[in-house]
Amino acid sequence: MLGDNPELPIFDSEKLATATNGFHLSNKLGKGGFGTVYKGKFPNGQEIAVKRLSKSSGQGSEEFMNEVVVISKLQHRNLVKFVGCCIEGEGKMLVYEYLPNKGLDSFLFDPKKQSLLNWRKRFQIIEGIG
Known part of the structure; x- marks a missing residue:
């Protein structure tokens, strides 16, 4: 195969x-x-x-x-x-x-970065993958 x-x-x-x-x-x-x-x-x-x-x-x-x-x-x-x-x-x-940057999960789920990526932005990233 x-x-x-x-x-x-x-x-x-x-x-x-x-x-x-x-x-x-x-x-x-x-x-x-x-x-x-x-x-x-x-x-x-x-x-x-x-x-x-x-x-x-x-x-x-x-x-x-x-x-x-x-x-x-x-x-x-x-x-x-x-x-x-x-x-x-x-x-x-x-x-x-x-x-070289961290994985996507570190931007979506790292609490220190929450102010950078609110839920709306996270959803837009996920939509872009699909």
Whole structure:
């Protein structure tokens, strides 16, 4: 299914490990319920964010592949660009463009920033994504 889509790059785990300096702790951007995100850089200078899915996420290969296909079709100016994925064995990873600012959730839900983004503005952002 994924191999039939030439627009969807599939990276090998070695290339992503090299880009993130072996998933070094200094490149860790964050961790969530589905895995850890690392900053990386390809030899051509392109900065990336690699979400390394945890084995405990419970997501099987078929579910992962379906998610990748859906994500690859969701391109919008208000969404981080999906760059590709890695599907080698247990090393399921999603690759996105790296954006140096915090994630959208920090702007929507950080109490210190509430004065900057009232509920009307938050709704406009959410509408723009849809």
